[in-house]
Amino acid sequence: MKLLKDSKRALLKPHLLSVEDLSIPEVDILLNKANFYADANKQKGKIEKTLKRSTVITLFFETSTRTKTSFELAAKRLGANSIGINASASAIKKGETLIDTAMTLNAMHADVLIVRHPDSGAVKLLSEKVNCAVINAGDGTHEHPTQALLDALTIKRNKKNIKNLNIAICGDVLHSRVARSNILLLSKLGARLRVIAPPTLIPKNIENLGIEVFTDMKKGLVDCDIVMMLRLQMERMKGLYVPSTKEYFKFYGLDHEKLKKAKKDALIMHPGPMNRGIEIDSSLADNLDRSLIHQQVEMGVAVRMACLEMLTLGIDK
Amino acid sequence: MKLLKDSKRALLKPHLLSVEDLSIPEVDILLNKANFYADANKQKGKIEKTLKRSTVITLFFETSTRTKTSFELAAKRLGANSIGINASASAIKKGETLIDTAMTLNAMHADVLIVRHPDSGAVKLLSEKVNCAVINAGDGTHEHPTQALLDALTIKRNKKNIKNLNIAICGDVLHSRVARSNILLLSKLGARLRVIAPPTLIPKNIENLGIEVFTDMKKGLVDCDIVMMLRLQMERMKGLYVPSTKEYFKFYGLDHEKLKKAKKDALIMHPGPMNRGIEIDSSLADNLDRSLIHQQVEMGVAVRMACLEMLTLGIDK
């Protein structure tokens, strides 16, 4: 990657692998830019094709509609040449390694590789071998930085400030890269974080992140501004973590009754896809006065446009 | 969907779900526009990018090359950001509902969702939940409106008028959304319709649509201007509808001998993909003096361009 002499790079690092890497001013720049694109997308305003000479490749080793489509739309709206690679149907089958696949795409002069991989750390490993920008679109149970950024933007647009908000992250915290990225980012932005989950789904030593831990949902929701539900990641569970989905809903599913414990104007979030009736009551999910779920999707495209632009800015395109 | 004050919408309804919804003037507008694009595609003329700020998403819950490619090409030729989602590889696997998938795409500010689904009525259901335009690209055994429109355009370009033509639809009428949409549209445009099929493949009460019914193909073809063959939808048949494909071809496959019963200048159509030697003799399918099969494919792209343009016209893009 050639950086211009008079570099206009907004981000210090060439990749977006983790929210841990981002400083608060960098987060602000990304969220401001994303906020601009959120309005432009809504108004179908003319969007400058800032990536029109760039090549953006999505390389997904796990299936995904939501995130992959969101990134591809973001790339196309900015005018990039966008190519999606379904990695399960790829050369990996022919015995090529992850790194070789990435280096091959790099050699085609990709400008940004967007990678999802079931192994924690795989995307970072890959980023060390290529000279294009890499975005982590989710690696194992580690991080999913653009999800945390889109959640922060959604909260900001609805609550004005993130600072001092009480935010509960509820459910399968153990298997959730979304939870991890959100805890790191929202704490950094001044929110007071707590997690609520059955004991089997709480990562060890999570208190070290400086957050409160509850196993009783009704206690945990008291005084919350934001209730962020997580998907029960049944495909990542090897063994028995929850007795039954019915039991799970009874104790940890968000319903009208439990929500009453939170603040009156508490808002609901969910990264999707939802298991309706398992982690969230279906009518609550659809209640547009309380649920920010569709706004999260909407902000997702905007945040990814901002990330793509910021990561390619200052590169000699 | 925000309609402009001074709306230029050509179509009354925001979606294209069924030919039943279309008035004759609306059909005329669509076919005229499609006719224009058919010529432009052929001459590689400069095509105005009328959808250049629009996002078109295909969401197919059944595999398809022909229809999906046709829609994607139509969207790209008009300059849209086009994304194709193979729904079997999607979030549906993760337990997300059809409606959640559609609402997710809607939240990304799609302008048009093009949906194929194995269940009759599923596309209509979905259209009620989103605020973008929805095109039914085939739902169960119900409707496939763009196929009927492209068939109408193909007939019009070859026979000048559709009115008073004798049109036979032959074969697996029972499982065919193509048959259903064509009967509705071509009747509306003044053609005289008849169906020819073995008794097991004729829907009950089809006479109520005001058409003739034949079980003897040689009798049914007498005096026909257009012979429209249907694909034997073996994948939709649960149980025994036809004794054997060999027997089927003998009695209901179109061959040179049976075709002699139709008018001398009768033309052959087939929506594809063909089962050669089962519902149609291979040499007849390839006879460019009689077969309109490739023209149907050609008109398909043009009709879909017209539909995309008309459904987004007057929307504040």
Place this chain on the structure above:
Amino acid sequence: MKLLKDSKRALLKPHLLSVEDLSIPEVDILLNKANFYADANKQKGKIEKTLKRSTVITLFFETSTRTKTSFELAAKRLGANSIGINASASAIKKGETLIDTAMTLNAMHADVLIVRHPDSGAVKLLSEKVNCAVINAGDGTHEHPTQALLDALTIKRNKKNIKNLNIAICGDVLHSRVARSNILLLSKLGARLRVIAPPTLIPKNIENLGIEVFTDMKKGLVDCDIVMMLRLQMERMKGLYVPSTKEYFKFYGLDHEKLKKAKKDALIMHPGPMNRGIEIDSSLADNLDRSLIHQQVEMGVAVRMACLEMLTLGIDK
């Protein structure tokens, strides 16, 4: 395909099916154009959208990341409407023939069809039925012309001249369309070719192509300028061709010791995807002083841009 009166066609034939079809001046034109695009891709220069009214469709009946992505990027960088069809998920499943699929895409006014097929000769057969340009992206064990062209360009950029170079092609020559196309093209350009392989992996009568044959790798590598390793095509091997991959590496895998037999400045190539530790030592593959493997991928996009442009040049777009 309508050729312009005052045709500017650089290539005599309308398709690119085989390097056998190309004259030396045609190869020169393609490599010069590709060389231009190689520099433009590297410098992110402004690339004229010479295919902006063209439709390019990839139709792959074998899975591939590398080649399919390379062609799609090439098409997009030139501004074409590009659509990729994964043929295993296509109408073929519904009983449509290869030819019907191709003619369907042709009827949609494709300008270029790029086809990979497991059967030798299938792409040529298909090219005879359509009136758009067809590029063979690999047919069975027959040919893979753009791979040979990109290899020639890679050699030319590193060794200045191809003439009189000693080039060894090593490994699974029997199953390799890459080997076949390279032998034909590089011989035509004046190189001295030899193949090195175990007796079971040498095609019968290969000497008739005017090349040397070695079964002892250490002897075969003596005095070589270019060592081109082939992938062990285990998926195409029916039966027992090699005793074990460990044995294979010992005798026919390229390692530091064997490489010493070649010229001091010998360069290594591999069409990818590599089986590391089977046909090539991993550290050698990654040694940027000796390995041209990433350059091959880079040249691949450039060569395909040149081919797409030359095949559509002079067509009334």
